[in-house]
Amino acid sequence: MTIIECQDLTKEYLGGETPVKAVDHVSLRFERGEFAAITGPSGSGKSTLLHTLSSLENPTSGTVFYEDKPLSGYNDNQLSILRRRRFGFVFQAYNLVNELTGYENIMLPVMLDRKTPDEKYIEKLIAMLGIEDRLEHLPSALSGGQQQRIAIARALANKPSVLFADEPTGNLDGKSGREVLSLLKYAATEIGVTLILVTHDLHVAEQADRVITIEDGKVVSDSKAAAK
Numbered sequence: 001m002t003i004i005e006c007q008d009l010t011k012e013y014l015g016g017e018t019p020v021k022a023v024d025h026v027s028l029r030f031e032r033g034e035f036a037a038i039t040g041p042s043g044s045g046k047s048t049l050l051h052t053l054s055s056l057e058n059p060t061s062g063t064v065f066y067e068d069k070p071l072s073g074y075n076d077n078q079l080s081i082l083r084r085r086r087f088g089f090v091f092q093a094y095n096l097v098n099e100l101t102g103y104e105n106i107m108l109p110v111m112l113d114r115k116t117p118d119e120k121y122i123e124k125l126i127a128m129l130g131i132e133d134r135l136e137h138l139p140s141a142l143s144g145g146q147q148q149r150i151a152i153a154r155a156l157a158n159k160p161s162v163l164f165a166d167e168p169t170g171n172l173d174g175k176s177g178r179e180v181l182s183l184l185k186y187a188a189t190e191i192g193v194t195l196i197l198v199t200h201d202l203h204v205a206e207q208a209d210r211v212i213t214i215e216d217g218k219v220v221s222d223s224k225a226a227a228k
């Protein structure tokens with residue numbers, strides 16, 4: 001079953017000397033629960049594709065559908081509710097709040113949504129990510145890998161349907177990057193969240209069920225389409 005889809009998605013940046021088509025007529029369909037990697041060279045439009053798919057940026061043309069509903073029909077408030085409740089985000093920078101402990105950072109999205117936390121679920125997340133003993137620490141007392149694991153737990157705290165990750169291991173060294181990636185994959189699979197992960201690292205991409213390669217804003221290969 002398709003969870004998120006884009007049709008003819010295009011994002012053009014004007015303003016510079018020549019306009020840049022960062023995303024150029026991309027059509028993709030993501031199934032519920034799949035783990036897809038988007039890869040390609042620097043500047044090929046990976047981050048822009050992720051931002052337009054996840055409604056962080058408006059496309060220039062084309063449409064994104066979430067559960068078959070076009071996001072063009074959502075107003076800004078509806079989009080921010082969709083992002084808060086249905087989408088999780090993990091970026092290269094961990095973006096934790098420095099004044100809050102690990103646990104408080106994880107709970108932030110649940111609190112912002114004024115929901116009663118599902119403590120059993122949060123406990124399970126924390127155990128899966130192996131951060132039980134880092135919860136009382138401030139981010140400054142955590143390693144990069146630990147901070148990213150907290151950020152992953154935060155992104156999953158609201159039980160999103162889709163987790164968007166942009167170079168989540170980009171700031172980590174090889175070993176802790178591999179650790180974080182395998183925990184991310186494990187947690188996403190256990191929870192059943194759809195994982196759409198951007199990376200320029202082929203070792204990271206090959207962990208995915210599906211690898212989509214983009215160049216100059218266009219899809220040049222898609223292992224899923226190839227398998228059909």
Ligand SMILES: Nc1ncnc2c1ncn2[C@@H]1O[C@H](COP(=O)(O)OP(=O)(O)OP(=O)(O)O)[C@@H](O)[C@H]1O
Nearest residue numbers: 013020022040041042043044045046047048049200
């Ligand atoms: N806000 C912006 N304004 C103007 N041009 C932009 C903007 N954001 C991205 N671009 C341009 O769009 C193209 C795609 O950029 P994007 O950041 O999506 O690439 P990327 O594949 O994520 O690269 P990297 O691997 O280096 O992160 C590039 O040519 C970039 O310069």
Ligand SMILES: [Mg+2]
Nearest residue numbers: 046047048166
């Ligand atoms: Mg990028």
